[in-house]
Amino acid sequence: MKYVKTALILAAICAVAAVVLATLNMVTEPAIEKYEEQKVISALESVSNGMDIGEMKAVDDGYVTYMYPLSKNGKTSGYILGLSSIGYGGELGIIASFDTDGLVMNAILVSDSETPGVGKKAEAKGYMDKFIGTGSASNPVPTSKSMLSDVDAAAVSGATITFTGITKALSAGSAFVRSL
Amino acid sequence: MKANIKELTKGIFKENPTFIIMLGMCPTLAVTTQLVNAIGMGAGVLFVLLFSNIFISLLKNVIPNSVRIPCYVVVIASFVTIVQMVFHAYLPSIYEALGVYLPLIVVNCIILGRAEAFANKNTVIDSALDAIGMGIGFTLALSLISIIRESFGAGTITFFAIGSWDGIIKVPFFNKWPIRVMTLAAGALLLMGYLKAFFNWNSERKARKAEEVKA
Numbered sequence: 001m002k003y004v005k006t007a008l009i010l011a012a013i014c015a016v017a018a019v020v021l022a023t024l025n026m027v028t029e030p031a032i033e034k035y036e037e038q039k040v041i042s043a044l045e046s047v048s049n050g051m052d053i054g055e056m057k058a059v060d061d062g063y064v065t066y067m068y069p070l071s072k073n074g075k076t077s078g079y080i081l082g083l084s085s086i087g088y089g090g091e092l093g094i095i096a097s098f099d100t101d102g103l104v105m106n107a108i109l110v111s112d113s114e115t116p117g118v119g120k121k122a123e124a125k126g127y128m129d130k131f132i133g134t135g136s137a138s139n140p141v142p143t144s145k146s147m148l149s150d151v152d153a154a155a156v157s158g159a160t161i162t163f164t165g166i167t168k169a170l171s172a173g174s175a176f177v178r179s180l
Numbered sequence: 181m182k183a184n185i186k187e188l189t190k191g192i193f194k195e196n197p198t199f200i201i202m203l204g205m206c207p208t209l210a211v212t213t214q215l216v217n218a219i220g221m222g223a224g225v226l227f228v229l230l231f232s233n234i235f236i237s238l239l240k241n242v243i244p245n246s247v248r249i250p251c252y253v254v255v256i257a258s259f260v261t262i263v264q265m266v267f268h269a270y271l272p273s274i275y276e277a278l279g280v281y282l283p284l285i286v287v288n289c290i291i292l293g294r295a296e297a298f299a300n301k302n303t304v305i306d307s308a309l310d311a312i313g314m315g316i317g318f319t320l321a322l323s324l325i326s327i328i329r330e331s332f333g334a335g336t337i338t339f340f341a342i343g344s345w346d347g348i349i350k351v352p353f354f355n356k357w358p359i360r361v362m363t364l365a366a367g368a369l370l371l372m373g374y375l376k377a378f379f380n381w382n383s384e385r386k387a388r389k390a391e392e393v394k395a
Contacts, residue, residue, distance in 0.1 A: 005244070006244040006247055007247075009242065009243065009247070010244075010247045010250060010254075013243075013251050013254055013255070014254055017254050017255070017257075017258040020258065021265075024265055024266070025265060027269075028266065028268065028269035028270075029269075031269035031270060032265070035269070089280070113279075113280055115210065115213070118213060118363065118364075120279070
């Protein structure tokens with residue numbers, strides 16, 4: 001009988017917690033969904049370089065998960081790709097724009113579980129600047145620290161796995177656009 | 181009243197959770213790479229610790245002794261989830277800034293430690309004061325460690341960005357020639373060792389002085 005009472009008390013505490021959390025989830029869910037949608041929209045706009053963003057198309061090609069065509073004056077001028085890679089703390093979600101030759105125009109790290117102060121520095125403004133304009137045969141996306149300037153190499157020092165994850169995704173994105 | 185105030189102040193120096201009780205070492209070593217992380221983590225722990233201590237103290241006569249730990253975990257995890265959902269929905273900038281540290285609060289030993297060592301034996305008011313003191317003590321300790329690590333290791337001190345100010349103060353000399361190991365795990369352990377040695381020396385010195393006065 002004692003064990004039944006103990007089990008019932010534990011079950012009651014769990015049930016109350018579940019009801020409170022479920023109610024709060026119902027209340028906060030619309031606001032969270034709206035925020036997440038807004039986050040993706042502003043990320044797309046920030047990498048579009050002022051070009052018109054077309055309809056999304058799902059892609060299943062290694063690092064590339066989806067794409068949006070970019071157009072200027074009705075002519076396709078590039079693509080925004082959703083890229084998924086692996087960093088130090090797990091999955092890295094990157095949104096990057098490429099011109100039709102596969103050169104990186106802009107990139108942003110939108111989701112990650114990297115260590116704050118170390119890998120998470122990749123979220124900072126300016127981190128992706130080192131990749132802009134790369135992606136051609138003569139100027140490939142830097143895939144190792146030796147391909148960076150001393151200043152850029154120092155900036156990624158201590159977070160090499162994050163850097164490698166991002167650079168592999170951008171390199172794959174560049175190759176994907178060139179293959180279109 | 182004096183005894184109540186003691187519950188509040190003990191967590192700041194005398195029983196500081198980081199330097200004296202040595203609880204919550206994992207987040208301490210992991211998040212102290214930047215001051216902003218330390219403040220964010222400290223604020224999150226303070227909030228969850230306060231509410232979990234209050235609720236555990238309220239439920240202390242209801243919760244059976246044999247299942248007290250699972251009950252504490254349910255209460256603590258619920259509060260962390262509440263904070264996470266509310267921040268995500270209504271304070272997204274703070275939610276983004278705290279990142280992975282919000283869910284990590286569930287496994288912070290300070291919260292379970294205070295529930296077990298204090299809240300389940302004391303009144304609601306004393307438990308709340310204990311939580312506030314311990315939370316402030318933890319935040320101050322994290323801030324001290326992060327200021328030293330960030331200044332030496334990156335040459336910066338990073339606060340929350342406010343308006344057009346990016347929140348970064350550059351530290352002369354170390355900004356040009358940072359000691360990078362300080363931002364890595366080895367630097368955290370090294371610094372923690374030196375700070376622990378300093379606090380041990382300080383406690384012993386005070387105890388010796390008290391004995392001398394007695395004699």
